Amino acid sequence: MSDDEADPELLELLRQSLFTASVPQNGVSSNTGVLKDAEYIYNNSIDVAIGMHGTKAAAASIYNAMQERNYSTQAWSEHELHPKLSDDFSEVDMVNFIFTMDLLNFSFWSALDETERFQVEYQGRRWTGYNSLVACLRRGVEEGVPITTPRYWKSHECTDDALHKVFRSATDEPMPMLDERMAILREAAAILHESFEDDDNDLLEEVTTTELPIRTKAPDPITNTTSQHDATHAVAVTEPGVAESPGAATLPDGPIVADRIAPDDTVDESAIDTTNAEAQSTDPADVADQQPSPPAPDLSIDNEEISSQHEVSTSSPPRPDKSVVRLIEEADRSAGKLVNLLAKHFPCFRDETRFDGRKVRLLKRAQIFVADLWAAFNGTGYGEFHDIDNLTMFAGKQPSTIPTQLTANLLMLPTDYRVPQMLHSLGVLSYSPTLLYRLRDRKEISSGHSWEVQLRGCSIWAVELIRRDIVREHPAAAEKVNAVLLDFFLYDLAKEREKGMGGELETPHHRTRSIWY
Incomplete structure (x- = not known):
């Protein structure tokens, strides 16, 4: 850090002292700590280094190219597969789609060649990578599977077979880490239900869109009536497993109890039928000896009357699942806070590891979700964040800003692979001989290995240095150039250069199989 640069930690302390701190009343900070940890990784890295001359040269060329191409968030919607309001997606549908997409956006690289690797047939084409x-997801929705609705993930319809069908491959290679992806969907569903599910009133509204059967005990073959005990439980008790069947609504604490008899529902005591009449004696003496007893009420249930009092609509569309929307709203339009909320509640977003004796946070996919919201909604509505510039280069993203015509046959890989590769090609990153040999030999590096952490951390810090250099040379760019767009651009540049070279760049990307990117 140069003498003329502000100390981020000092700035945070000043914000706290002025009551504009990033720690609100609920205790969730808007400071992710990722940039600080990335700098720590860089300062202690021995196998990955950042060249200052290469950084300055890259900053100049990247800025000029971004100006020429007019990069913006609008390009996100130009991706032909991304959800759009014009495709009959509602805003809530888009939020849920993006959340599902980023829950599962990891590890698509394959050791097989282009023709044998995992591919998906959709709209007459085959798709790879991201x-x-x-x-x-698009194919599943069109086939009638609500795969992007969190409520579906915890339903009985969401079986392993159903998910295998949604994520089926057009080749013999299945989707990488499919078991892990299915487990993540179900884990996320449970967390959303526990922490961000609709309140009881909203859930009760859902009853109007779900048919709840009225079950009564079969009438007694002699009296054509039901006992008081059986009649009561026919309405108020659900048999084991019934409420858990597909389509049944549930409350947070258990099955919905359909209390179909209103307080004003009274019994017509004029309609009295003596039980087991045929079994009673007809001898006058016996009748005279009998003591008068109060008439037994007829508690048989009039299903038509109850149905009229509690009319159930079977044609209404399902109520939108807004659990992810509630998660976003809890962030108070803070990108950093939303990242921290994801890391706090969802283990699959808690992208943390240890490096040189210290815990470091990278939080790649959590930042991707926030960046995708920002880009998909063009910084408005659910994508409005007052601190979007606080996001770092979050290694691991699709080419949101690459022109559509260039994406047709490109092999898509997350930028935790591609950005380090591109930075090395630009002369920003340099590698130790042992690491360079490992990359060129195409051998896998385990998740959490020192090499992998150095590659990721130094890439984040290098992009931050590039951003700072651009802003220093072009102050007006401070409002337009952030780590999100730089990340997109570096991915695009890597793909364009690779395509122009007819294959991979000189140094292959590293290969790590994990859920983090």
């Missing part, structure tokens, strides 16, 4: 995931 695009294959989005194609699966």
